[in-house]
Amino acid sequence: MDWKLKPASVLLVGLLVLGMSSAINGQDLNEAKRAIKKGDQEKRAENYVEAISAFQKCVDITTQLSSDEPGVSELKLAAQKKVTKSHLDYANELLKQEKHDEALKHYKKTVELADKYNQQSYGEKARNNIPQVYYAKGRNHASEDKYEEAIELFNKAIEGDPDYGWAYIRKAQAYRQMEQPDQMEKAVAEAVAIGKKTDQPNIVSTSNTLAYRYFYNHGAKALKAKKYEAAIPYLEKATKYNGSEKLHHYLALSYGQVGNFDKAIEQEKMVIDSKKGSASNEELAKYYYTLGSYYEKAGQKANACDAYKNAKYGDYKPNAEYKIKHTLKCQ
DSSP, X not given: OOOOOOHHHHHHHHHHHHHHHHHHHHHHHHHXXXXXXXXXXXXXTTOHHHHHHHHHHXXXXXXXXXXXXXXXXXXXXXXXXXXXXXXXXXXXXXXXXXXXXXXXXXXXXXXXXXXXXXXXXXXXXXXXXXXXXXXXXXXXXXXXXXXXXXXXXXXXXXXXXXXXXXXXXXXHHHHHHTTOHHHHHHHHHHHHHHHHHTTOHHHXXXXXXXXXXXXXXXXXXXXXXXXXXXXXXXXXXXXXXXXXXXXXXXXXXXXXXXXXXXXXXXXXXXXXXXXXXXXXXXXXXXXXHHHHHHHHHXXXXXXXXXXXXXXXXXXXXXXHHHIIIIISOOO
């Protein structure tokens, strides 16, 4: 049998194969169109998993087709954009539902596809949201007293967004709960710097308040327990973050109890200076009387007399007058 084909036969076979290929390509292109249409329908119904699957199918089909085929390139680009955007939208929805691990997976997939398909705007949005996921996960861990795990997650949030002031604050709170004041102060300082850099005064004030309350509460607790030596370092540290009148008064009491009258005088004068102009003489009498006692113990008679004279009001009047007339015999 002669297997050699004549030229006309070869041409006929070639045309037949080409025709079959064109028909197959046409069928595949129609299937790709159906896939992207299905993806649009599922997306409108917020069936993100099905939409992503359909858009990806369209991408896969059009990738196998010749880019010279009419409409293929346009369809492929549209499907690439839609599948990338669908991962992003799904991640956003999962974040709202606090399904953090799933959200993180789809944000990362968005970044991957955005880089692959040159959809940089979607990639940037996903990268901006990833720190929020780590932050939210960290807060959940902190609420369960898993502070070390929470700190790791807050650090990941900061790694993705170095200006994430609230992540620094949450990290500081975790260190506070773990009774690690040095690490807490470091995180507070970083948060304050970020707040100033990004013009967010609430970040600055919240950070300073956090540190102030930690040191003030520990100092006040020690003072109440009459552990004056222990109270002083805490209260002094608190003044770095807030100079409240009560804080300075507590410091004066603590210094007075340990015999450091110069420091006690310094602190009590701060209280009086801050109250002048707003407090009445009766209200100031308490602080002047205390100041007088410190001057007296420090051997500063003239200053003690002046302080007791300013304390001659209200409930403190009898004792102040006694000090002036009989104890110090002031002029």
